[in-house]
Amino acid sequence: MIWIISATAAVLLVAGWCLFDFILGRKNHRSERSSVHYPRRFGQVTCYKEGGTFFRDYVEDIKQADQSVYILFYIFRHDSIGSQLVDLLCQKAEEGVTVRVMLDRVSSGMNRKGREKLKKSGVFFTYSRPVSPPYLFYSLQRRNHRKVTVIDGEIGYTGGFNVGDEYLGRDPKLGYWRDFHLRIKGEGVQDLVQQFTADWLRERPEDHFSPDSNPDHLPEGDTCFHFLATDGDGVLQAFLDMIRRARFRIDMATPYFIPGDVLLEVLLEALERGVVLTMILPAKRDHPLVQEASWSYLEPLIRAGAGVYHYNDGFFHAKALLIDDVCCDIGSANFDQRSFHLNLEMNTLIEDKTFIEYVRNILEKDLEHASRLRLEDVQKRPLPVQIKEKAARLVEPLL
Structure with missing residues (x-):
C-alpha cells in the first residue's frame, strides 16, 4: 500500500512540475518569439506530392552542387535513404563544397555513426533547439519543425518531406506516403538562405558564417509567392486571415487537425456565409491521441456542412490551405497546437x-482515395475512443 501511495505522489509531483515548467516556459517564449514575413517574390516553383520524385530531384541537385549545400530537417534518419544522402554529402564536402547540416535535437533520428561520418568528411553539423534550462520540459516541446535546403544559393527546397524510408512508402504500417514539398529556383532562394543562416547562428553564434548567395543574380520566374517563418506565432494568424478572405471555397489538407476554438469558429463562420469547405485528413495515424483530439472539432464542422474526408491509400501527411483561386499555403505547419504555439515552421504562400x-x-485526385465522414460516424464514437478523447483534451497544448 505504501508503494502505491509513494508512486502516486511521485507521478503527481512530476506532473505538477511539468505543468509549472510549461506555463513559465510559454510565458517566456511569448516575450521573445517573432515571425518573419519575407517579401513577395517571383520564382520558378515545382510542387512534389510523393517521395520518389522528390528525392530523385533532390539528390540530383545536390550532386550538381559546386559551392554550397545547406540542409535543415526535423527528421533525418540514418536508414537506407538517409545513409545514401549522408554518403553524398560527405562526397560533396570532400570535393570542397561547403556543406552544413542542421537537425532538430530531439526528433531528428540521426545516430552517432551518421554524425561522426559527416563531421569526419568536413561537413559542418549542428543541432537545433537543444533541451536547456531553466524550462526543461517546455524546451523539450519547442521543436524546429522546418525543412529547408539551399543549393549553391540558387535552388531551394521547403515543405513537408523529411529524410527517412517512410517518406518513400517503405513503412509497412503506414504504406504509401502522400505529402507536399516545393522546389524553388531563382528569386526567393535568398530568403531561404537568410532563414537558414539565422537558424544556424542562433545555435552557433561563434561561427563566422557568410552565405555565398548573390540575390542580384537570381532570375525571376512566373510564380508569385512569399515565405512565412514562424516561432510559435504567426501561423495561426496567417490561417485566420486567409480563411476570413474566402468567398467561395476552402480546400484544406492536414495530417493533424487540432485547431483550437478560435480557428474552429472562423471556419464555422465561413460555412455560414456559404463557403464550401473540403478537408482531407489521414485515416491512419502516426502519433497517439492526435486523431482522438480532432473528433470534437470535426463534429460541429460536419454538422454545418463541411466535407471531411479520410484518406485511405497510405498515410496522408500533406499540408495545404487553398482559398478560392487567390492563395495557396504549403509548408511545414500543421493545423495543430504545436505548429500554432510551439514549433519553428516555414510556410510558402503562393498567389498564382x-x-x-x-x-x-491533386487534392481532387486524393478524394478518389478517400471516404467522407458522416455525422453519425463522429457521433457514435465507441467508449474507448471517448476515453482517449478526454485524455487528448488534457494534453492538447502538446498536440
Whole structure:
C-alpha cells in the first residue's frame, strides 16, 4: 500500500512540475518569439506530392552542387535513404563544397555513426533547439519543425518531406506516403538562405558564417509567392486571415487537425456565409491521441456542412490551405497546437491561379482515395475512443 501511495505522489509531483515548467516556459517564449514575413517574390516553383520524385530531384541537385549545400530537417534518419544522402554529402564536402547540416535535437533520428561520418568528411553539423534550462520540459516541446535546403544559393527546397524510408512508402504500417514539398529556383532562394543562416547562428553564434548567395543574380520566374517563418506565432494568424478572405471555397489538407476554438469558429463562420469547405485528413495515424483530439472539432464542422474526408491509400501527411483561386499555403505547419504555439515552421504562400489550380487538381485526385465522414460516424464514437478523447483534451497544448 505504501508503494502505491509513494508512486502516486511521485507521478503527481512530476506532473505538477511539468505543468509549472510549461506555463513559465510559454510565458517566456511569448516575450521573445517573432515571425518573419519575407517579401513577395517571383520564382520558378515545382510542387512534389510523393517521395520518389522528390528525392530523385533532390539528390540530383545536390550532386550538381559546386559551392554550397545547406540542409535543415526535423527528421533525418540514418536508414537506407538517409545513409545514401549522408554518403553524398560527405562526397560533396570532400570535393570542397561547403556543406552544413542542421537537425532538430530531439526528433531528428540521426545516430552517432551518421554524425561522426559527416563531421569526419568536413561537413559542418549542428543541432537545433537543444533541451536547456531553466524550462526543461517546455524546451523539450519547442521543436524546429522546418525543412529547408539551399543549393549553391540558387535552388531551394521547403515543405513537408523529411529524410527517412517512410517518406518513400517503405513503412509497412503506414504504406504509401502522400505529402507536399516545393522546389524553388531563382528569386526567393535568398530568403531561404537568410532563414537558414539565422537558424544556424542562433545555435552557433561563434561561427563566422557568410552565405555565398548573390540575390542580384537570381532570375525571376512566373510564380508569385512569399515565405512565412514562424516561432510559435504567426501561423495561426496567417490561417485566420486567409480563411476570413474566402468567398467561395476552402480546400484544406492536414495530417493533424487540432485547431483550437478560435480557428474552429472562423471556419464555422465561413460555412455560414456559404463557403464550401473540403478537408482531407489521414485515416491512419502516426502519433497517439492526435486523431482522438480532432473528433470534437470535426463534429460541429460536419454538422454545418463541411466535407471531411479520410484518406485511405497510405498515410496522408500533406499540408495545404487553398482559398478560392487567390492563395495557396504549403509548408511545414500543421493545423495543430504545436505548429500554432510551439514549433519553428516555414510556410510558402503562393498567389498564382495556375499553381493553385494544379494543387487543387491533386487534392481532387486524393478524394478518389478517400471516404467522407458522416455525422453519425463522429457521433457514435465507441467508449474507448471517448476515453482517449478526454485524455487528448488534457494534453492538447502538446498536440
